[in-house]
Amino acid sequence: QSALTQPASVSGSPGQSITISCTGTSSDVGGYNYVSWYQQHPGKAPKLMIYEVSSRPSGVSNRFSGSKSGNTASLTISGLQADDEADYYCSSYTSSSTRVFGTGTTVTVL
């Protein structure tokens, strides 16, 4: 199975909004509302930020939001803060009952 496609890097200034895309196929992202997003700081384990395309776990800032259109899911970070600088990965369930992660995006706060 192929990894979901994400941009290698996205950057923004403090206070700005950025959006990270996650493109798959009709067999994964497009076929189910089963997309999740993870934040990973260097040397740390990934942290769940979004599940079921747009739901936020308790404790995650409402500056993080998710959406989906067709085969592409998106994570938007509004009011960008220095601590948002990290790697972000999307993940989806697939029609083969497997799971697949995205290629990962490095977010830089300018």
Place this chain on the structure above:
Amino acid sequence: QLQLQESGPGLVKPSETLSLTCTVSGGSISSSSYYWGWIRQPPGKGLEWIGSIYYSGSTYYNPSLKSRVTISVDTSKNQFSVKLSSVTAADTAVYYCARETWNYVSGNWFDPWGQGTLVTVSS
């Protein structure tokens, strides 16, 4: 609070079998609606799903690793394990275990994660 902890050798020789165990504390591995997953991350690279197991023993594997991977569960010890055979340098990675919530309404997600353990394949 549920916690997961990976354990196992940090160095494995090429062609041998990598074996890791994840110990779950603060909750039962036999809880319904949860799978238990293994994910790895080669140094400087992205996340790769290895496979997931239900407490009953039902498993799903990454097709690219399926021929070499076995995931098992020991409910009496509240642990699940992964074995990866015929390893090469390409299997060098940080290996994470995680609880996977799964249902047909909301889908699946991994939370929480263990801290990860680095396994190096080298002679």
